[in-house]
Amino acid sequence: MVVADSTAPGGIGQSGAVLSGIELPQRWLGPQPIDREVDGPSARLVDPRMPRRSLVGTAAGFILVMASFVMARSGMPLASAVFWTGQTLAYISALALLVSAHVPDGFRVGVIMLVAAGQSMTAYAYRPVVFKFPDELQHWRTAQDLLTTKQLFTPSPTLPVSPQFPALEVVSTFLVETVHLPLFVAGALLVSLCHVILAICVYSFYDRVTESGLVSGLATLLFSTTPHAFTFNSLYVYGAMALPFFVMALRYALTDNGRAVSWRHVTAGLACVAMSVVTHPLTALISIGFLALLTPALLLLRAPGRIAVQCVVTSLGGATLAAAWVGLVARDAMTYLGPPILDVLTGLVSFGGASEETVRAAPPTSSTLERAIVAGSVPVVALLIAVGLWQVLRWRRPVPSAISLTALLYFAVLGVRVLDPRGAEMATRGLTYVVLFTGIPVAVGLLHLCGPRLGRLLPVAISTILVAGGLVSGWPAAWERLPGTVRIAGFESGVDGGNLALSQWARTAIGQDRRVACDMMTCSLIGGYSHQLPVEDAGDVYYAPTITPEVVQRVADLNIHFLVVNQLMSEQLPITGWYFGRDPLADQHARPVDQRVLAKFAADPRISLVYDDGQYQVYDMRGLWNG
Amino acid sequence: MARYARSGTSARRSVARQSVISNALPVVALGSVVLALIAIPVQSFGSVGDVLGAVAALAMLASSWGCLARHLGRTNAVWEAVAVAGLMVMGWVTFANMMAAALPGGMTGTNRLLLTALLPLGCILLRDPPFLFDPTKRPSRAALVTAMTCVSLGISALLFNVISERVWLRHDGPALFVSELPARTLVVANRTGGEARYRVLVEGATRRIDQTVTLQGWNEGTLNLEPLGPGGAVVQVFDLDESSSEPVLRLSLTSRTRGEAPTSAVTPSPSPSPSLSGG
Numbered sequence: 001m002v003v004a005d006s007t008a009p010g011g012i013g014q015s016g017a018v019l020s021g022i023e024l025p026q027r028w029l030g031p032q033p034i035d036r037e038v039d040g041p042s043a044r045l046v047d048p049r050m051p052r053r054s055l056v057g058t059a060a061g062f063i064l065v066m067a068s069f070v071m072a073r074s075g076m077p078l079a080s081a082v083f084w085t086g087q088t089l090a091y092i093s094a095l096a097l098l099v100s101a102h103v104p105d106g107f108r109v110g111v112i113m114l115v116a117a118g119q120s121m122t123a124y125a126y127r128p129v130v131f132k133f134p135d136e137l138q139h140w141r142t143a144q145d146l147l148t149t150k151q152l153f154t155p156s157p158t159l160p161v162s163p164q165f166p167a168l169e170v171v172s173t174f175l176v177e178t179v180h181l182p183l184f185v186a187g188a189l190l191v192s193l194c195h196v197i198l199a200i201c202v203y204s205f206y207d208r209v210t211e212s213g214l215v216s217g218l219a220t221l222l223f224s225t226t227p228h229a230f231t232f233n234s235l236y237v238y239g240a241m242a243l244p245f246f247v248m249a250l251r252y253a254l255t256d257n258g259r260a261v262s263w264r265h266v267t268a269g270l271a272c273v274a275m276s277v278v279t280h281p282l283t284a285l286i287s288i289g290f291l292a293l294l295t296p297a298l299l300l301l302r303a304p305g306r307i308a309v310q311c312v313v314t315s316l317g318g319a320t321l322a323a324a325w326v327g328l329v330a331r332d333a334m335t336y337l338g339p340p341i342l343d344v345l346t347g348l349v350s351f352g353g354a355s356e357e358t359v360r361a362a363p364p365t366s367s368t369l370e371r372a373i374v375a376g377s378v379p380v381v382a383l384l385i386a387v388g389l390w391q392v393l394r395w396r397r398p399v400p401s402a403i404s405l406t407a408l409l410y411f412a413v414l415g416v417r418v419l420d421p422r423g424a425e426m427a428t429r430g431l432t433y434v435v436l437f438t439g440i441p442v443a444v445g446l447l448h449l450c451g452p453r454l455g456r457l458l459p460v461a462i463s464t465i466l467v468a469g470g471l472v473s474g475w476p477a478a479w480e481r482l483p484g485t486v487r488i489a490g491f492e493s494g495v496d497g498g499n500l501a502l503s504q505w506a507r508t509a510i511g512q513d514r515r516v517a518c519d520m521m522t523c524s525l526i527g528g529y530s531h532q533l534p535v536e537d538a539g540d541v542y543y544a545p546t547i548t549p550e551v552v553q554r555v556a557d558l559n560i561h562f563l564v565v566n567q568l569m570s571e572q573l574p575i576t577g578w579y580f581g582r583d584p585l586a587d588q589h590a591r592p593v594d595q596r597v598l599a600k601f602a603a604d605p606r607i608s609l610v611y612d613d614g615q616y617q618v619y620d621m622r623g624l625w626n627g
Numbered sequence: 628m629a630r631y632a633r634s635g636t637s638a639r640r641s642v643a644r645q646s647v648i649s650n651a652l653p654v655v656a657l658g659s660v661v662l663a664l665i666a667i668p669v670q671s672f673g674s675v676g677d678v679l680g681a682v683a684a685l686a687m688l689a690s691s692w693g694c695l696a697r698h699l700g701r702t703n704a705v706w707e708a709v710a711v712a713g714l715m716v717m718g719w720v721t722f723a724n725m726m727a728a729a730l731p732g733g734m735t736g737t738n739r740l741l742l743t744a745l746l747p748l749g750c751i752l753l754r755d756p757p758f759l760f761d762p763t764k765r766p767s768r769a770a771l772v773t774a775m776t777c778v779s780l781g782i783s784a785l786l787f788n789v790i791s792e793r794v795w796l797r798h799d800g801p802a803l804f805v806s807e808l809p810a811r812t813l814v815v816a817n818r819t820g821g822e823a824r825y826r827v828l829v830e831g832a833t834r835r836i837d838q839t840v841t842l843q844g845w846n847e848g849t850l851n852l853e854p855l856g857p858g859g860a861v862v863q864v865f866d867l868d869e870s871s872s873e874p875v876l877r878l879s880l881t882s883r884t885r886g887e888a889p890t891s892a893v894t895p896s897p898s899p900s901p902s903l904s905g906g
Binding site: 052055056059060062063066067069070073074105106109113121124125126127128129130146149150151152166167170171173174175177178179180193194197200201204241244245248271272275278279483484496497500501505508509510511602605606607608609610611612613614615618620622623 | 677680681683684685704706707709710711713714717718720721722724725728732733734735736739740743770773777780781784785787788789791792793794795796797799800801802803804805806807808810816818859875876877878879880881883884
């Protein structure tokens with residue numbers, strides 16, 4: 001498929017001369033006229049050392065972050081300081097280049113790629129031996145099933161929807177089968193590549209819309225600092241692979257060839273939506289929804305009808321593909337996406353009062369300063385969107401204006417954050433997509449407010465607050481920002497040598513697809529690496545003081561074959577608020593579980609203790625209920 | 628090439644070199660397909676076939692990516708063309724491999740390689756001028772040294788992380804477990820790094836086993852439970868390097884876990900409650 005972008009007025013792909021119609025760079029650059037020597041592919045570089053200093057600073061920052069991980073695992077006291085120094089150096093160095101005029105596009109793309117590569121490398125350095133995040137372990141299981149059965153769509157109990165959207169696993173297992181890479185290496189390489197390509201796609205999208213390297217570079221960096229961009233989008237999760245296709249679908253749908261509907265671009269956009277459809281249900285849904293949403297905005301702003309037609313056709317075509325895929329293959333997609341969407345809607349309609357979902361308001365784990373940064377960055381973004389939107393509307397160009405109008409979805413995301421019980425998770429996921437639209441007005445607003453006289457200092461300072469806001473509200477959470485600490489049920493920090501060794505033992509010793517009760521992270525490992533069926537709602541069995549007939553019946557009802565006791569339960573409170581995936585006492589734990597309560601299994605003669613390493617014990621529960 | 632005609636001999640050489648590399652892409656694409664066809668029957672001979680297959684697969688991906696990027700580079704910026712070409716390769720690998728599931732044998736390495744090979748075959752047909760990176764703007768020696776230093780430091784930092792994570796993940800202390808179910812063999816694992824001496828005491832219904840095990844480094848010792856006779860057993864492990872008389876680890880095996888008939892009679896409800904989680 002060949003996609004060529006010709007230039008013509010109207011939408012993406014306008015000629016460079018239109019730059020002189022944009023007020024922003026003129027204001028930013030003072031009375032100096034805007035031309036390709038100032039802001040464009042062949043801008044004249046005034047200070048040849050500046051890009052090099054910036055690139056080296058960014059690289060050095062990420063190297064410091066990786067060094068801080070080594071220090072943290074060794075228990076060195078300055079690890080946190082080195083981590084923050086590295087992050088600050090990396091992003092301030094990148095920002096210094098991106099807010100400068102007289103920088104050719106190549107350097108801007110270079111520093112953006114470096115930031116994306118740095119994020120991927122730090123995500124890898126954080127867990128450089130095995131996947132640890134629960135979602136990664138769910139996709140690991142799907143990939144392992146693909147390698148074992150050689151067939152698609154093998155049901156997965158840990159994430160039923162994962163085998164039905166198998167693109168991530170298909171490509172990574174291709175590298176395993178043909179290049180003979182270990183699955184961990186193949187998966188990490190694939191998502192890292194996708195992350196770097198995503199950064200280029202986002203820059204390309206902004207560049208086509210604004211035709212300004214200055215705005216595009218800054219907007220792309222802001223996109224790269226959403227809460228999920230730092231680590232989550234570099235994890236072995238299907239969303240990581242779908243994101244570049246999401247961006248390119250929008251870019252092709254909005255590309256104008258100046259004459260008529262470009263069916264080549266519609267086809268390219270549809271191909272991108274098709275990839276999203278087989279990769280990640282949420283991204284596919286959002287791609288289709290955003291294209292549909294952009295259409296009335298384009299018509300309202302009097303965009304050429306051909307662009308609106310391209311959006312409608314891509315959206316409808318994508319919806320047809322998605323419906324066919326869901327109808328024929330991905331039947332679990334509705335049960336997967338339906339409840340969270342209904343929850344969000346219920347939360348919004350009832351103003352936060354009427355959701356049946358258990359409210360898991362985890363105890364505040366970040367410092368007051370971090371909470372203040374997050375809270376402070378919200379009004380800053382809101383102000384920048386307002387100012388930027390006003391400026392972009394004055395350009396009188398429909399495509400950038402429509403995109404900037406869509407940025408108002410940011411306030412809907414804020415509403416979800418405040419009003420939905422699972423708001424933090426949903427809002428963070430939503431921001432990944434919505435920030436593609438807020439990027440332009442925020443960057444324009446920032447440059448406009450700061451103006452030329454304040455030089456680079458103020459935009460860098462404000463952007464640093466935004467970056468810090470994304471970093472502290474993103475993943476990993478504050479309690480595990482640095483590796484080297486073990487916390488029960490603490491996501492990555494809940495994985496240690498003990499439960500990893502246990503999961504390897506379980507795969508060979510107890511067979512596969514046994515029902516195993518366990519704490520949250522042990523269940524993730526057991527489900528992923530051991531190919532067992534984790535039982536995550538056995539909290540009442542653990543909390544019962546003694547083994548009564550009711551407990552025995554509960555064990556029988558849950559069909560528990562094996563039960564894992566993690567002695568950390570008697571030493572630590574769960575940092576997340578819950579020990580188990582579905583904990584009946586979630587957010588009610590005042591003290592760790594009594595050690596004597598956990599010892600009840602060892603005292604019962606019907607139960608075998610088959611694994612003990614001092615911290616983890618595995619009990620064979622089948623003798624209790626004839627399993 | 629004409630646009631660099633005045634840039635001097637060095638620039639002309641650079642352009643010529645770029646043209647050679649660029650023109651080699653279809654040849655590499657064709658070569659990768661031929662190599663894959665050779666590798667597929669040889670794969671049954673083990674590592675030679677595996678290496679050939681790996682080289683063929685990598686060459687397929689790289690040459691297709693290069694050809695597509697060169698083609699898209701006619702109308703797009705270089706970095707944009709490279710990114711979009713990467714997505715196209717990824718998309719093809721996805722759909723070709725999914726189609727491989729319909730072939731006899733399913734998604735085997737051979738089927739995957741065969742269907743993926745259609746992409747480089749198609750790319751051979753693309754006839755485009757080479758990418759031309761401006762030869763007059765070659766990076767200085769200092770810039771190259773700086774870049775190489777950053778890359779080396781980055782890779783070193785990654786390697787240090789691998790080492791430190793491996794050390795951190797080592798479970799510190801011994802472990803005791805059955806090697807399979809029904810339990811016939813017992814395993815004592817020394818996970819302390821140095822030498823450790825353990826006393827393993829197994830008490831069955833009628834007989835007992837009392838053994839001392841010395842394990843050097845990260846090793847495991849096994850103990851056959853067959854001589855114990857039928858019935859349940861209690862296993863205790865004492866660390867002989869510690870003064871405490873308390874066992875450091877303990878197992879209790881019922882007769883059922885050892886492979887004898889079940890005795891309990893509680894039956895589960897007809898349908899177990901769900902215990903699946905979403906991601």
